Amino acid sequence: MVTKIRRSQHHQQLRKGYTTGACATAAALAALIRIFNANSANTISILLPIGEHAQFDLLHHQVTIDSATVGVIKDAGDDPDCTHGAEIIVTVKLSKQHGIRFFAGKGVATVTLPGLELAVGEPAINPVPRKMIKSHLLPLLAEHDISGVDVTITVPNGEELAKQTIGQRLGLIGGISILGTRGTVHPYSTSAYAASVRQGIQVAAKQNLRKMILTTGSRTEKQAMAIYPQLHPISFIQAGDFIGVGLRASAKYAIESVELVVMIGKLCKLACGSMMTHVTGRPIDFSTLALWLKNHDVNSDIIVQVQQARTGRHLLQLVDSLSCKPAFLTEICRQAAIHSVNYAHHKLIVSVHLIDFDGSTLAQATYGE
Incomplete structure (x- = not known):
């Protein structure tokens, strides 16, 4: 979605859906209530991270004296998500251990390699x-004076669904991930999303704005x-994976400068010349990144590890203690x-601003006239 820009009529006709995380939350709450x-x-009904309430229909599986299992069918709306129609099943079991513990049931992946948000x-x-x-769950546990629960999430067809993702390449083994930051899924086809990026930049240009933040x-x-x-x-556009579209649209509408505010994964793809940064597209070229690191007189073992890195986050972990880290990230x-200036036919000044997962600035650089 292009933030701060009104959706087109076409977008309004598309039906939003809900993330696997929202479905799991609904099933978990319902299971605890049923105990x-x-x-x-x-x-x-649950409260989503964006502050909206959402209601889910439940599939009742079983209830015992200290556990319950409830399922929710994932509805992705009009988004072409491979998990649309999948059943997200959650078992909640009362525990004497304090707090909430999470477990992967059948069809939910386990993290096996470093470099992701989870250990x-x-x-x-x-x-x-x-x-x-x-x-x-915590307010309900407190209300009933329960110390803790174990939450196990299962997706019956999760292992098959995972084959349509790159999860296994990232070390996510055994099924899909339970995802979502908003709770909702806003559906856009590739062409519609790209059109939205162009439209947002066109609107900004008409307001005589000459700097865009993608x-x-x-x-x-x-x-x-x-x-x-x-x-x-309206200077800020969520270009998503369509940074290239945003750059060329900015050049077309006489924007003078563009700043890309990105995180490490997308940045690595851009740095290697890939202007389409979707996870299903071209992977990060860690061999090229390792060559740049060689210029900083780094131990050969680190070079090999960077060549074999799996994610941008993993790369950051590998170089975190190096004295050349700031110079390497700036490069x-x-x-x-x-690459961005070249892609925009040298009609823009482009700055690239790398932020860490906590929002802090790690490096930045500018190129162009």
Whole structure:
């Protein structure tokens, strides 16, 4: 979605859906309720991270004296998501251990390689879904004076669904990940999303704005707005994986400069010349990144590890303690800026701003006239 720009009529006709994380939260809350009331309703309402309430129909599986299992069918709306129609099943079991523990049932992946948001050995239930589930279960646990519960998420067809993703390449083994940061899925076809990026830049140009900030998602946009509070809101475009589209549209509509506010994964792809940064597209060229690192007189063992890295996050971990880290990350930004200027036919000045996962600035570089 292009933030701050009104959706077109075409977008309004598309039906939004819900993330696997939202579905798991609904099923988990319903399961805990059913431990205390086996005849509870067949629908449940939860609060999404974006502040909206959503209601889910429930599939009732089983209830015992200290556990319950409830399922929710994932509805992705009009988004072409491979998990659309999948059943997200959650078993909640009362525990004497304090707090909420998460487990991967059949069809939910386990993290086996470093470089992701979760530690090796953890079930692939991402941080925001975990936070959602906790925020819904903890008040009910306190109300009934229960110390803790074990939450196990199962997706019956998850191992097959995972074959349509790159999860296995990232070390996510055994099924899919439970994902989502907003709770909702906003559907856009590739052409519609690209058209939205172009439209947003055209609107900004008509307002005589000459600097655009292209971000890759809500997290990078939030940080970009904090960095540049003086800029008009329509200067910020969530280009997502369509940075290349945003660059060429900016050149077309006589924007003078563009700043890319990105995180390490997308940045590495841009730095190696890939202007389409979707996870299903061209992978990160870690061999090229390792060559740039060689210029900083780094131990050969680190070079080999960088060549074999799996994700941008993993790359950051590998270089974190190196004295050349700032210079190396600046070089990646510079290479991304050079490719971006070339892609925009040298009609723009491009700055690249790398932010860390906590929002802090790691490096930046500018290229162009």
